[in-house]
Amino acid sequence: MTSESFEPVTAPSRRTALAAVGAAGLAVALTACSSDDDSSSDSSSSKDTSGSGTAGSSTAQGDAGGTELAKTSDIPEGGGKIFASKGVVVTQPTAGTYKAFSSKCTHQGCAVSSISGGAIVCPCHGSEFSVTDGSVKKGPATQGLPAEQISVSGDSITLA
Structure with missing residues (x-):
C-alpha cells in the first residue's frame, strides 16, 4: 500500500436530492405557465381593453x-x-x-x-x-x- 490519503466520496443527502427534483418540477411548471401567458398575449388585440x-x-x-x-x-x-x-x-x-x-x-x-x-x-x-x-x-x-x-x-x- 501507498501512503496516499483517500477522501471518501459521499452521495448527496436525501434533502439535497429532493430539493433538486422539486426545483426542476417548479421550473417545468413555470415554463408551462409562461407559455400560456405568451399565447394569450398574442390574441390580446382582439380583447376589449x-x-x-x-x-x-x-x-x-x-x-x-x-x-x-x-x-x-x-x-x-x-x-x-x-x-x-x-x-x-x-x-x-x-x-x-x-x-x-x-x-x-x-x-x-x-x-x-x-x-x-x-x-x-x-x-x-x-x-x-x-x-x-x-x-x-x-x-x-x-x-x-x-x-x-x-x-x-x-x-x-x-x-x-
Missing part, C-alpha cells in the same frame, strides 16, 4: 372577415352558448344584445361548461361569471372573463 364592456355588443359592424359562430336565433335570451373549439362564449343578456367572452376560467384555466341562471359556470371549482359583462358572480375566481370581439350582421354572429 377599454374597460367599457362594449366588446361584442349587438351593433352591426359588418363582416370583419372572421369566423361565423352562430345565428342570432341560436343564442337564448338571458343565456348563451359555449363554442369550445373557438374558446369563446356568446351570450344574449337582453333581447338583441350579444356579448362574447373567453371560455377559459380565470381561476385555473378550466373551460367553462354551462350557462345557467344568468351565469357562465366553470365545472372545476364552481366559479360563476355574469352573462352580461363576464364579471365574477361567485368565486373562487377573482377576475372576470375577458371580453372577445364579435360582430353581428343581420342574423349572423361572427368572431372578429
Whole structure:
C-alpha cells in the first residue's frame, strides 16, 4: 500500500436530492405557465381593453372577415352558448344584445361548461361569471372573463 490519503466520496443527502427534483418540477411548471401567458398575449388585440364592456355588443359592424359562430336565433335570451373549439362564449343578456367572452376560467384555466341562471359556470371549482359583462358572480375566481370581439350582421354572429 501507498501512503496516499483517500477522501471518501459521499452521495448527496436525501434533502439535497429532493430539493433538486422539486426545483426542476417548479421550473417545468413555470415554463408551462409562461407559455400560456405568451399565447394569450398574442390574441390580446382582439380583447376589449377599454374597460367599457362594449366588446361584442349587438351593433352591426359588418363582416370583419372572421369566423361565423352562430345565428342570432341560436343564442337564448338571458343565456348563451359555449363554442369550445373557438374558446369563446356568446351570450344574449337582453333581447338583441350579444356579448362574447373567453371560455377559459380565470381561476385555473378550466373551460367553462354551462350557462345557467344568468351565469357562465366553470365545472372545476364552481366559479360563476355574469352573462352580461363576464364579471365574477361567485368565486373562487377573482377576475372576470375577458371580453372577445364579435360582430353581428343581420342574423349572423361572427368572431372578429
